[in-house]
Amino acid sequence: ILNVEQSPQSLHVQEGDSTNFTCSFPSSNFYALHWYRWETAKSPEALFVMTLNGDEKKKGRISATLNTKEGYSYLYIKGSQPEDSATYLCARRDDTDKLIFGTGTRLQVFP
């Protein structure tokens, strides 16, 4: 994998459903994986920064895991709520400190 790729591109779920998305990235020269939540007309909001293989982070109903050896990260949302509707971005950081972003997963949660 040469770029950061996210799947699916978009997702529509019912309130209360649990969901997950994938971020795939090059595993060489890896420093950190960032997850952001981006609501329309707002700035991307930092969710997690993960650096170590096997890292797991949790914030409320949202959690993330990291596999640096195979180059992927999963983001999970348990019991989705309408306010979770947003685009979820992942970004890989190497030793140059710049973030290389995927194109995001657009989540829409219907009441």
Added chain:
Amino acid sequence: DSGVTQTPKHLITATGQRVTLRCSPRSGDLSVYWYQQSLDQGLQFLIQYYNGEERAKGNILERFSAQQFPDLHSELNLSSLELGDSALYFCASSVAGTGAGYNEQFFGPGTRLTVL
């Protein structure tokens, strides 16, 4: 509110013109990053400054330049504007400058540039 401020919020200009976008980082952050979000593209890294010095460069066009001032605010200058430069320009800031552990980047609200 991330603590990163950007002005102006919107900018409409004509092709061939020059504009300046301004960013003030969070208090205490030394690094400023500029990103461009065009239609159908993800956020693209343009350039990073750390404590006044250029630290990393992405796919930034030669018509674009940036600087970081002693008070740590940064400006992105876009000249000879083309229709394709229409995009959302984000500034982000962080404490550290190089690959350091949990070096979280905090994003400003963005400047939407429309070139007519």
